[in-house]
Amino acid sequence: xxxxxxxxxxxxxxxxxxxxxxxxxxxxxxxxxxxxxxxxxxxxxxxxxxxxxxxxxxxxxxxxxxxxxxxxxxxxxxxxxxxxxxxxxxxxxxxxxxxxxxxxxxxxxxxxxxxxxxxxxxxxxxxxxxxxxxxxxxxxxxxxxxxxxxxxxxxxxxxxxxxxxxxxxxxxxxxxxxxxxxxxxxxxxxxxxxxxxxxxxxxxxxxxxxxxxxxxxxxxxxxxxxxxxxxxxxxxxxxxxxxxxxxxxxxxxxxxxxxxxxxxxxxxxxxxxxxxxxxxxxxxxxxxxxxxxxxxxxxxxxxxxxxxxxxxxxxxxxxxxxxxxxxxxxxxxxxxxxxxxxxxxxxx
Amino acid sequence: xxxxxxxxxxxxxxxxxxxxxxxxxxxxxxxxxxxxxxxxxxxxxxxxxxxxxxxxxxxxxxxxxxxxxxxxxxxxxxxxxxxxxxxxxxxxxxxxxxxxxxxxxxxxxxxxxxxxxxxxxxxxxxxxxxxxxxxxxxxxxxxxxxxxxxxxxxxxxxxxxxxxxxxxxxxxxxxxxxxxxxxxxxxxxxxxxxxxxxxxxxxxxxxxxxxxxxxxxxxxxxxxxxxxxxxxxxxxxxxxxxxxxx
Numbered sequence: 001x002x003x004x005x006x007x008x009x010x011x012x013x014x015x016x017x018x019x020x021x022x023x024x025x026x027x028x029x030x031x032x033x034x035x036x037x038x039x040x041x042x043x044x045x046x047x048x049x050x051x052x053x054x055x056x057x058x059x060x061x062x063x064x065x066x067x068x069x070x071x072x073x074x075x076x077x078x079x080x081x082x083x084x085x086x087x088x089x090x091x092x093x094x095x096x097x098x099x100x101x102x103x104x105x106x107x108x109x110x111x112x113x114x115x116x117x118x119x120x121x122x123x124x125x126x127x128x129x130x131x132x133x134x135x136x137x138x139x140x141x142x143x144x145x146x147x148x149x150x151x152x153x154x155x156x157x158x159x160x161x162x163x164x165x166x167x168x169x170x171x172x173x174x175x176x177x178x179x180x181x182x183x184x185x186x187x188x189x190x191x192x193x194x195x196x197x198x199x200x201x202x203x204x205x206x207x208x209x210x211x212x213x214x215x216x217x218x219x220x221x222x223x224x225x226x227x228x229x230x231x232x233x234x235x236x237x238x239x240x241x242x243x244x245x246x247x248x249x250x251x252x253x254x255x256x257x258x259x260x261x262x263x264x265x266x267x268x269x270x271x272x273x274x275x276x277x278x279x280x281x282x283x284x285x286x287x288x289x290x291x292x293x294x295x296x297x298x299x300x301x302x303x304x305x306x307x308x309x310x311x312x313x314x315x316x317x318x319x320x321x322x323x324x325x326x327x328x329x330x331x332x333x334x335x336x337x338x339x340x341x342x343x344x345x346x347x348x
Numbered sequence: 349x350x351x352x353x354x355x356x357x358x359x360x361x362x363x364x365x366x367x368x369x370x371x372x373x374x375x376x377x378x379x380x381x382x383x384x385x386x387x388x389x390x391x392x393x394x395x396x397x398x399x400x401x402x403x404x405x406x407x408x409x410x411x412x413x414x415x416x417x418x419x420x421x422x423x424x425x426x427x428x429x430x431x432x433x434x435x436x437x438x439x440x441x442x443x444x445x446x447x448x449x450x451x452x453x454x455x456x457x458x459x460x461x462x463x464x465x466x467x468x469x470x471x472x473x474x475x476x477x478x479x480x481x482x483x484x485x486x487x488x489x490x491x492x493x494x495x496x497x498x499x500x501x502x503x504x505x506x507x508x509x510x511x512x513x514x515x516x517x518x519x520x521x522x523x524x525x526x527x528x529x530x531x532x533x534x535x536x537x538x539x540x541x542x543x544x545x546x547x548x549x550x551x552x553x554x555x556x557x558x559x560x561x562x563x564x565x566x567x568x569x570x571x572x573x574x575x576x577x578x579x580x581x582x583x584x585x586x587x588x589x590x591x592x593x594x
Contacts, residue, residue, distance in 0.1 A: 171405070174429035175359065178448035182365035233359050272407045274358075274384045299407065301500060 003060045004136045019053045030110075040107040048094050052122070055086055056129045063133035079130060087122035091115065152321075159317045168205055169263060172230075179233050194232055201225040205256065212322070216283060216290065217249040219258050226259065227279075230266055237277060238270050244283040251283075251290040253344050254322055258292070260311035261340050265296035268338065272302035289346040295339040312340070319344075351462075353399040354380040356388030356414070357427065358406045362448065366401050366427070369455045376459070385409025386498060389417055397422050399462060404428040409500065413491045417498065423462045487537050490518060492525040499525060503542065507574060509534055509551040521574065546570055546580045546588055554591065 005015050023045050030041035062082060066075065098111060176198055183191035204222040220242060227240050262279065269277035279296045312331065319328045323345050332339040353376050357363045363381050370376055379395055382388040385408045392400060392414075402424050404411040411426060426445035444458040490501045501520060510517040511531045518525045535545045545551045556572050560580070563569040568580045570588070580588060 170430040174448050175362075178365065178429060178450075179359065179361040181449035182361040182368070185368045186361075186364055233361065235360060271405065274407050302407065 003057065004133075005057055005060070015053070019049055023049045034110060036107055036110060037104065040102055040104050043102065044098060044107075044111075047098060048090070048118070051090055051094060052125055055090060056125065059086075059126070059129045060133055063130060063137060083123065083126045087119060087126065090122060091118055155317070156321055159314060159321060168202065172263070175233060176229050183232075190232070194229060197225050197229050201229065205259070212254055213252050214255045215249065216244065216251050216253050216292075219253050219255065220244065220249070223258055223262055226262060230270070234270050237273070237275070238266070238279070239276055240279040240281075242281045242283075244281065248283040248285055248290060251285060251344065251346055253290065253292075254318060257315055257318070257342065257344075258294070260315055261294050261342075264309060264311050264340075265294065265338070268302070269296045269298045273299035275299070285346070288343050290344040291341065292344070293339060293341045295337055297337050300336050315342070349375070351376045351398040352379045352395070353377065353401065354382065354388075354391055354395060354397045355401045356382045356385070356391070356406070356411070357401065357403040358383050359403075362403070362427070365449075366455075369452050372452070372456075373459060385411070385414045389414050389498065392418055392422065399423045399425070401425050401427055404431050409491060409498070417491060417493050425458050425462070490527070492518060492527045494525055499523075501525070503538070504553075504555075506543075506553055507556050507572060508553060508576075508578065509543075511549045544584075544588060544591055546578065546584050548581060550578045552578065557592070560588070560592070560594075 005011050026045040026049060027041045030036045030044060031038060036044075066078065095111065099108065102108065176194070180191050180194050180198070183194060201222060204225070227238070231238050231240075258281075265277075265279045269279070277297055279294070282293045282295075284291050312329065316326065316329045319342070320326045325345070328343045328345075330341045332341070353370070355363050355366050355378070357366070360383075363383075367378060367381075370378055376399065379397060380391055382391050383406075385406045388400075388402070388406075389409065391397070400422050402411040402414065404426060405428065409417075411428075415421065415424070427448060427450070428445060429448040444461050446454060446458055488503060490503070490506065492499050492501065501518065505520045507519045507521060509531070510519065512526065514528065515526050516529050516531060516534065518527055531545070531549075531551065534543070534551055538551065542554055543551050544554055552570060552572070556574070558571045558573045558575075560568055560570055561577075563579065566582065568585055569577045570580055571577050
């Protein structure tokens with residue numbers, strides 16, 4: 001954070017004007033009330049006030065870097081000490097300069113007797129500066145927080161929107177409908193089964209967006225529907241296996257987290273290969289929570305995938321929004337297998 | 349006259365559907381079914397069918413890539429579920445396409461269209477389609493045919509592309525392949541952050557460049573990691589320098 005006085009030209013001008021008024025008042029009191037000569041009144045007023053004006057600017061850094069110190073007692077006593085040091089420095093320096101440059105006897109006796117009210121005014125200035133600076137710091141903090149919050153809200157909206165767009169892949173939908181169309185001729189019974197599976201799957205995909213957290217069991221039931229549908233389309237080309245025990249099935253997971261991963265595995269694996277693609281899901285609970293690892297093989301000669309797709313990016317962002325950690329998803333690509341590992345923190 | 353047809357489609361149920369729709373058409377004889385681009389292409393060349401039902405999304409070679417490699421294209425009816433670029437390209441052409449799922453009625457219409465065009469030369473529309481497709485899709489691999497082999501070359505394996513009259517020679521670390529395409533096409537369609545045209549005759553994979561050396565007064569050449577040297581034209585030298593950050 002920049003110094004609020006020197007960082008803005010207008011503030012600096014206003015600051016100088018306030019001090020000019022103080023200098024004027026100071027001069028008036030000395031000249032008209034105490035009857036001191038114009039020369040010494042000007043010198044005294046200018047020296048002490050201009051000096052404090054500069055000290056005041058530097059007090060900002062004291063407040064700025066003390067900010068993290070939350071204990072009020074420590075903060076308060078540190079300000080007492082620093083105010084004594086700064087005011088002492090201010091008074092002694094001013095006093096010595098004037099004492100050895102001015103020979104007016106009348107003024108020198110005034111100078112000697114002026115310490116009490118100079119200390120009081122110094123304390124007053126110091127407190128005023130500190131007060132104003134704290135207000136500035138907290139105001140800026142609040143502004144910063146508001147900005148961060150609105151950024152986060154925008155990110156959430158974006159993630160939700162792209163999740164919405166991605167929840168039903170048109171390619172999958174139309175090809176599945178085409179398979180149903182074919183089955184109605186050859187095997188109406190199977191066509192009906194497929195329509196029911198497709199409907200259940202669509203219902204889950206469309207509704208679960210609102211209910212954020214679900215269990216692995218529910219999530220896998222939906223994945224199973226999806227895979228069953230794809231299995232009807234691809235037959236022998238797709239094989240899948242879930243290695244999850246009872247304990248992991250009860251674990252929490254944000255809804256629709258696994259869906260895009262399976263979709264990716266099918267898109268880059270099954271779509272691009274004529275051989276059987278194996279998709280294997282391993283789930284285990286460890287000290288970090290639920291660890292899911294999804295592995296699929298792919299045809300190494302198939303189209304190279306360009307970096308991290310939208311699906312993976314989306315999951316990464318969603319996990320970040322929910323758990324505030326960005327290392328929950330890792331990818332490992334080898335010659336013929338692609339593995340995604342996700343860690344889902346568990347609260348209990 | 350009976351027409352001989354083949355189906356190239358990777359999903360069995362989708363093939364079954366086309367077969368079923370064909371039952372009412374006695375004038376069409378189904379002579380084969382193929383489940384990927386490679387075997388489909390081979391079948392077109394060997395069986396020489398009159399009509400092909402061609403899926404777009406397939407393993408190994410997409411329907412559109414397959415089309416690029418066919419020299420003597422038969423009548424083609426595309427079948428696709430969802431492919432924005434392709435659909436746009438089809439719309440601009442006389443070649444018919446069926447959006448999955450499609451009805452028997454729509455299927456019959458496509459076949460009627462084929463009979464109508466019997467006397468017209470559909471080769472023209474095919475070549476138009478090829479142009480439109482290549483204009484609208486970004487390329488992420490190049491397919492070439494040499495002798496009877498088809499090579500699918502990922503872009504990162506291309507070292508450089510050299511012009512050869514009406515053709516281009518695509519050089520990889522292991523081999524070189526001739527392809528009927530223009531330098532201009534590759535200049536426009538390859539990722540400009542990965543490939544740069546350094547000369548009328550050369551487009552180079554930037555990551556393959558080892559160094560630039562002076563060749564003569566004011567002229568330069570690029571030395572590749574494979575120790576091949578290629579001339580840089582004067583007009584392209586500045587661009588090359590800026591992309592390499594010198």
